[in-house]
Amino acid sequence: xxxxxEKYRPKNIASMVGNEESRLxxxxxxxxxxxxxxxxxxxxxxxTGKTTLVHLAAKEFAMNLVELNASDTRKKDQLVKRIxxxxxxxxxxxxRSLIFLDEVDGLSGRKDFGAIDFxxxxxxxxxxxxxxxxxxxxSEQVRKLSDVxxxxxxxxxxxxxxxxxxxSVAEEEGSTYTDEEYEAVVKxxxxxxxxALNSFQSAGSTGYKDVEMTTVQAINxxxxxxxxxxxxxxxxxxPKQPRDKLRDLQASIIRSGLGGDERARALDVLSRADIIxxxxxxxxDWRLLRYFDSMLAHELKEALGDHAVQYSQDSAPWNLQxxxxxxxxxIKEITASYSGRLHQGRDSTAVQDIPYLFVLSSSxxxxxxxxxxxxxxxxxxxxxxxxxxxxKVKE
Amino acid sequence: xxxxxxxxxxxxxxxxxxxxxxMKQGVRYDRELGFKLGHESDVESxxxxxxxxLGEDMELSLMCLVCSNEACPSxxxxxxxDRRKVSPICLCGxxxxxxxxxxxxxxxxxxxxxx
Numbered sequence: 001x002x003x004x005x006e007k008y009r010p011k012n013i014a015s016m017v018g019n020e021e022s023r024l025x026x027x028x029x030x031x032x033x034x035x036x037x038x039x040x041x042x043x044x045x046x047x048t049g050k051t052t053l054v055h056l057a058a059k060e061f062a063m064n065l066v067e068l069n070a071s072d073t074r075k076k077d078q079l080v081k082r083i084x085x086x087x088x089x090x091x092x093x094x095x096r097s098l099i100f101l102d103e104v105d106g107l108s109g110r111k112d113f114g115a116i117d118f119x120x121x122x123x124x125x126x127x128x129x130x131x132x133x134x135x136x137x138x139s140e141q142v143r144k145l146s147d148v149x150x151x152x153x154x155x156x157x158x159x160x161x162x163x164x165x166x167x168s169v170a171e172e173e174g175s176t177y178t179d180e181e182y183e184a185v186v187k188x189x190x191x192x193x194x195x196a197l198n199s200f201q202s203a204g205s206t207g208y209k210d211v212e213m214t215t216v217q218a219i220n221x222x223x224x225x226x227x228x229x230x231x232x233x234x235x236x237x238x239p240k241q242p243r244d245k246l247r248d249l250q251a252s253i254i255r256s257g258l259g260g261d262e263r264a265r266a267l268d269v270l271s272r273a274d275i276i277x278x279x280x281x282x283x284x285d286w287r288l289l290r291y292f293d294s295m296l297a298h299e300l301k302e303a304l305g306d307h308a309v310q311y312s313q314d315s316a317p318w319n320l321q322x323x324x325x326x327x328x329x330x331i332k333e334i335t336a337s338y339s340g341r342l343h344q345g346r347d348s349t350a351v352q353d354i355p356y357l358f359v360l361s362s363s364x365x366x367x368x369x370x371x372x373x374x375x376x377x378x379x380x381x382x383x384x385x386x387x388x389x390x391x392k393v394k395e
Numbered sequence: 396x397x398x399x400x401x402x403x404x405x406x407x408x409x410x411x412x413x414x415x416x417x418m419k420q421g422v423r424y425d426r427e428l429g430f431k432l433g434h435e436s437d438v439e440s441x442x443x444x445x446x447x448x449l450g451e452d453m454e455l456s457l458m459c460l461v462c463s464n465e466a467c468p469s470x471x472x473x474x475x476x477d478r479r480k481v482s483p484i485c486l487c488g489x490x491x492x493x494x495x496x497x498x499x500x501x502x503x504x505x506x507x508x509x510x
Contacts, residue, residue: 013508014501014502014504014505014508015501017500018481018482019434019482020460020482020484020504020507021401021433021434021435021482021483021484022434022482023504024507024508025434027508048482152434153434153435154434154482155434155480155481155482155483156480156481156482157481157482158457158466158472158476158478158481158482158484158485158486159470159472159475159476159481160466160470160472160476160485160486160491161482161485161486163491163492164486164491164492164496164497164500165497167492167496167497168497171497179471179492183471183472186472187472187475191481
């Protein structure tokens with residue numbers, strides 16, 4: 001069974017919904033574009049149709065789409081290699097190219113030396129149109145690139161337009177639903193059309209009455225279920241974004257009276273689910289979303305066993321939040337110093353190297369040398385000691 | 396006062412400071428037609444500016460793409476829809492549901508593209 005969000009992707013610019021003025025402005029820019037014109041910078045939250053618009057424009061104007069995610073191709077030399085020549089030439093078949101740089105707000109001004117300046121120079125001299133997309137309108141990158149770009153804002157479509165699209169899909173599928181059923185899905189989607197379609201499809205396969213479940217009902221049904229299939233149905237009947245589901249499940253587990261081991265196992269499942277969610281979002285691999293609820297339902301139920309958990313909307317107790325905040329601050333400081341010594345990015349240092357530092361920190365001699373070499377004060381001694389002990393306990 | 400997003404409206408003279416603030420907030424101005432809050436506008440800030448200058452609360456409504464009438468009356472999402480944050484064009488009750496609604500929407504937009 002194919003995902004409706006893929007099957008019912010708009011076929012052309014006119015059949016998208018929402019952002020009518022923005023789409024119109026983009027098409028006018030495209031038609032009038034000539035070498036030396038400004039680039040188009042599409043700015044707005046994820047799921048508002050920026051990428052779809054660019055893909056459809058390339059198709060409708062018969063252009064070869066050269067797409068780069070700026071977060072993956074961050075440095076100037078990488079950008080030169082990928083788009084340097086394309087920007088100023090036709091391809092072998094004489095087709096013009098449309099250069100699309102997605103997520104330009106993912107470029108870091110400090111780490112990605114020269115990338116923004118290179119993009120600005122490329123826009124000025126390009127023989128092919130350049131389109132960029134960013135999520136954060138307030139970012140420094142958007143501010144810098146707006147000198148050479150026509151900035152076009154994108155917003156979530158109004159709920160009635162989301163409903164209009166769902167109705168057109170239902171008509172294609174030959175299905176009929178009540179107004180209340182449409183409204184339940186649209187309200188849960190918060191303007192995210194892709195999410196609305198996915199939840200519309202999964203709700204249809206599990207029975208529409210489930211869609212009306214509230215957060216409390218869905219979470220309690222999830223935890224009370226005797227088998228993972230019932231838990232899965234509860235999760236699918238829960239019209240919220242995957243990240244919100246994770247947050248609600250996490251709050252309920254933390255606030256429950258679960259023992260240390262069960263709680264740790266359950267939080268470990270949520271942590272893995274969060275990583276998978278991050279990968280889905282980064283790679284825009286929406287097909288994997290269909291496995292997300294399933295993974296949560298099966299693994300979390302197994303981790304919890306017969307232990308009772310009830311819905312709680314409170315977040316973690318304040319003393320735990322304070323501890324998390326203090327620890328994360330310390331980890332950030334250690335990562336910043338250590339990544340400087342390694343000449344590598346902070347993200348990869350935090351993921352690849354810091355866990356080993358904690359293991360090695362069980363040696364007092366190593367801890368002392370590490371603190372001296374990184375110029376960290378004695379408060380870190382206690383922190384590293386604690387982390388090393390935690391790693392030992394885990395072993 | 397009610398403001399229809401995506402449509403033109405008139406304001407009394409509110410002084411150069413208010414006018415310049417509205418321009419910075421992406422409000423469009425046309426001597427003949429008046430002001431317009433559209434996709435480029437920071438609707439939230441602009442509404443605060445106008446509301447502060449007039450000393451009255453603003454009620455926001457979206458505009459129907461097909462007939463240019465107000466879209467919000469009788470909308471089932473009127474309570475939950477944050478009109479300051481969604482895209483400013485919508486559909487009225489008559490054009491949002493019913494057979495052929497999607498086709499009408501698409502052909503209206505297509506004719507705007509063709510102009």
